[in-house]
Amino acid sequence: MHLRLSPQDAAFQQRMRAYFTTEFPRELRHAAAAGQQLTPEDIRRSQSVLNDAGLAVPAWPTSWGGQDWSPLRMHIWNSEMRAAGVLPPLPFNTSMVGPVIAAFGSEELKARFLPQTASLEIWWCQGFSEPDAGSDLASLRTTAVRDGDHYVVNGQKIWTTLAQHADWMFALVRTDPAAPRKQAGISFLLLDMRSEGVTTRPIRTLDGDVEVNEVFFDDVRVPADQLVGEENKGWDYAKFLLGNERVGVADTGLIKLWLTDLKDHARQVRRGDGTLLDDPAVAVRFAELEAELMAIELTAVRVSGSSSDGRPDPASSILKLCGSQLQQDVLELAIDVAGPMALSWEHLEAVPGWASSSVPTYLNYRKATIYGGSSEVQRSIVATSILGLKG
Amino acid sequence: MHLRLSPQDAAFQQRMRAYFTTEFPRELRHAAAAGQQLTPEDIRRSQSVLNDAGLAVPAWPTSWGGQDWSPLRMHIWNSEMRAAGVLPPLPFNTSMVGPVIAAFGSEELKARFLPQTASLEIWWCQGFSEPDAGSDLASLRTTAVRDGDHYVVNGQKIWTTLAQHADWMFALVRTDPAAPRKQAGISFLLLDMRSEGVTTRPIRTLDGDVEVNEVFFDDVRVPADQLVGEENKGWDYAKFLLGNERVGVADTGLIKLWLTDLKDHARQVRRGDGTLLDDPAVAVRFAELEAELMAIELTAVRVSGSSSDGRPDPASSILKLCGSQLQQDVLELAIDVAGPMALSWEHLEAVPGWASSSVPTYLNYRKATIYGGSSEVQRSIVATSILGLKG
Amino acid sequence: MDFTPTDEQHALAQAVSGALRRHGSPASTRGETAAPPAHDAALWRALVDIGVPGLAWPEDDGGVGAGFTDLAVAATEVGRSGMQVPLAETVVAGSLVRALAPDDLRREVLGGLTDGSLLPVPALAEPLRAWSTTTSDVTATSSDQGWTVRGTKAPVRYAPAATHLVVTATTDDQLALFVVAQPSATTEEVDLDDEPATLLAQGETAEVALREALAIGGVVLCAEAVGAMDEALRLTTDYLRTRTQFGRPLASFQALTHRAADMYARLELARSATLFAAMVADEQPLDSDALLRARVVVDSAARLVGQEAVQMHGGIGVTAEHPVGHLTARLTSISRTWGDRRSRLSDLGTRIADHPNVPILR
């Protein structure tokens, strides 16, 4: 056990900080923190810049651009990136499909997809969820039937995040409907979103955003060489991917950014002769959330550090569970900081955007405990895999 | 809908208040509120006095001493009794076995037991729980085998409250082990605790009290005329009884007394130049608990008022659920009011008893959400009977 | 004390829910966001036609003279419908006018509110200023021509549709209440540029009246929240019964059904507190602390029921197309209207030493 960063890690931290705060293009920073949305073009450019600097896919194998960093360095990289207001690389590309292709794809697939996946020349979306499956991912019904050197895909995906911007989708499809278990008979397929028969329908969320979509497949022909790994082994690859996703979701850097901003906002709100941040009841709430954030961040460092075989520790479930809860708690405090201003969503001259967006943002982030494996799913994983509580 | 008590109910309230505060023996009052325990003799005398005044068994049929009061009057009676620091009648007698005998017992049983049950000449204990049953009450294994005009009882009960003071027990026993469902084949038997073969072993609780016991039956011969109702129909009578118990447990009068006392205690604790009750964080907690208490008390009046067929509304489960939680919340605040003084259980000259007993009392009352149908059982009742959520 | 609704109240509930269904549609059916909607004049007119906005006002003032228990019944149906109307707002504005305005203004406003010709709402919140009922950055000045008020009120719900605003402002370091007629705002921001105003009251009188009016408006919000929670719980239990996951209905997952039971329990406590508050609101002198306590109970239920209803619905819970998230959005706003849980508890906390306990029977 030791507390201090080694001189090498401290130098690494300085290098990251210097890069993100001085070298990375200023106009692409802070936008996300200030509540503005980057345009899709900005997002592509941001990741391309990161990739050029070797900072887009550090967790990948070194032969495909990875850095072979320790979990601690991964954490430092993410923290410094977030603290500087730099958008992290698109998780669908770098935490999800990239590692799967790198681990299970053929050399052809790797060469064809990994470079453009790292640079975001290909924007990926995730085709896992289906309307009748929900948390029971493996009960998916989209089919892929082999027809010569193609698969013909029919069915529907839902909750496909940013599908409207995506070039390609990685999808779970059922290739053997007769398989003995629902987890068997699933394959992992890559498909071009411009293929004939693909229709995307946006789903509006409560806050008015369009972030998720339904995607329909009507006799979509997918070349068979876009299958990752073996046919009917897709569930194994999906589990590998979901573990990575869980670790990725414990994005404490983002929560830290939110909390720092929120303190600034509280300081802007007058209360008597002082500000809302002087209100002991509000200050206590900040203190509570800061303590919680500290514990989650420490756990992220501690848990990721303890997994040695490259597969995520099932303890990463607690990062998703507690991290998403903390996100929601921070956004709930944001409503209270906005106070009476939270009651209008209109853009009013006298009311800052952070205040009028506090309720819609809070409502939107109720998704945090639902997507990426709901809190209920995480609790079941902990109960079963860690505590050995099998019904 | 109307708010005010009718002139008749207001007069009733005045009558109750006058009786409990001026006529009821002063030396038997307030003892419980002040944290002192009444002796068993005091408890018997207290109930006997109430019974003489017609105030021990108001919910019973009028032919056996009941008063035919409206649910509102029942609530007024209980509130005024509690507010005056008078111990309510022993629930095992008046809310449990009494109503069962009155509803399902033969005329002989009624005449033999009801008067002495009302006056506490017979002190009853409840023989329901068993070591291997827990919340699954119906899986009980104590057997009663018919032998001529007796039943021979073998087995064990546990968590038998105040069995050490009890004269008689009402017990659930298995009379038909071959019954198709575990709920069938159970009978409701009355037995003399001085019978040969009855052994009582006290169970010490964390706080050092002996309140609950194990009771062992070794070939205990029980006259067959002490069976209530029909053989193998005991589960029906038990369900009737458990519903009554739930309503009885929402004893908001007791919680109100605790909260009033706790405010006085907070006023005794100095903080800076003021008292702990001036601490805004503490005051907020009192305000929260008072609001909660108000809502539960109102619900008790509203729900009991809406049941017309004499059987408790399944909504009474929420009174048990929320009432026991509130009890625990009040006792947890009591620890915080005691502050550093809570850390010793010793009787110290400089530390008041309410402070040194705060932690043991809190620990003891963790039972509140366990006994009388645990919170889990109540949630299942609500989910199944009210919300129609059947697995 | 009796919580049983009268036959008239059952009929009123039916009339209100019928009018809502016939004359409006919830945002979810139109696929709109959960943003607080603008005033729907046609929907409001339908409620005026069956007398809802006038229920609480005395017949002498042009009102219906029914009282707050009836108004609560109506508000619960509004909450259940997923639609929004300025009922609580007009109750706050109307209460202040009733308590403080001279006879002619009182009859004009309450009569106009009842017959639908006027829409008075309160304008209290100020930008970048924590909620307060005792201070205001808006200033009022008196001259020979009468009073004028200057400053910004925002956000003011229903401001573009309002015919009258009841505003707080500071005069000589005192809080004062004014009526501003014809505010002509185009957004929920009201910029008062030396606007002529009628003084209602100053100092202690104004503060007491404001506290009472907000407490009474809070009863309407509580009732609306109970309706919204009823509907959110109904949708949730329906969903648990019909949605299957892992080959069986969600209703077979105890982790969910036990949480649904907790939702029900909190809702029933909130219902009791709300019905009680409605009855208390009809009494003088007003026990405004009882109303605050009801809001605290309803707040805590609204938070649990709203959050759990969305969580148990999963993804569709946060979409604009499904009603459940809209109900949660409304519950979120209700809890933050005219203070929040923290401000209410802290307010009650300052008086906690004044009573040994809280009696409910009276």
Added chain:
Amino acid sequence: MDFTPTDEQHALAQAVSGALRRHGSPASTRGETAAPPAHDAALWRALVDIGVPGLAWPEDDGGVGAGFTDLAVAATEVGRSGMQVPLAETVVAGSLVRALAPDDLRREVLGGLTDGSLLPVPALAEPLRAWSTTTSDVTATSSDQGWTVRGTKAPVRYAPAATHLVVTATTDDQLALFVVAQPSATTEEVDLDDEPATLLAQGETAEVALREALAIGGVVLCAEAVGAMDEALRLTTDYLRTRTQFGRPLASFQALTHRAADMYARLELARSATLFAAMVADEQPLDSDALLRARVVVDSAARLVGQEAVQMHGGIGVTAEHPVGHLTARLTSISRTWGDRRSRLSDLGTRIADHPNVPILR
């Protein structure tokens, strides 16, 4: 930053748990109540023999010179065992002596603490006085003969066994810290009747030293709590696996297993915060706010784990015969030692505006 325990620390943990098992027995096996037990000299001696009480003190002062990460490892085993020893108490007293006492007194006390000949504990709490680190009703007076202190300290854990008390007292309206030797209390109430005392520090110096000593003592309490929670969760999951209800193991009831998962999650956060706090405690200048944050995290875990462990055990959870309730009792006390959750958060709250965020890497 590295959380991995060293081989030495594994060995230390085994040595401590072995010593505890050989020389003591938890209250539950003796069927005793959950009352905080008196000092067990034999058990303490066993820990002295393997060097535990001296782990944190410099070798120059007669200590072992190992530091707080090792001490935390030992304290976790104490917590797991269900037994209680004055480890946190001697750390607070020892820290004050280390920071403030003249050389000879420092070496005497820390050396004596390490070799088991002395037992210094803090005497801070005062009857009917809310927790405070800045005020005291005990008064100190100086004369030619030196200082004397007068007043009552209660309760003082381990007072009857203590050889030295470190007490707070007021001098000229300042807080001061004193050492009282040979206090000879027979209960946990210490009545100081113009007792001779050695001044350690006054004013700001005393307040800072006290705050830091309590923060460091808090690390020991956190570590003990983690051990107690480990054991409470182990007992609970064992129980869920083995106990059957309604014909199947409790582990098949999702309402219970999901709550057990929450217990685990909170425990793991508490573990991370505690290990971090132990490492921070070895650094100068002391970041005592980081230690306070760890206590806040541990408090919230202790409450959940303690309460849920009892609830899931049902009736036996509140009996003196079963260990789980004793662990809950200890967790309850730990959270209330030297302040409570409210006082810690309010303390942190006063400094919340001083930093934009809380960095963990250093």
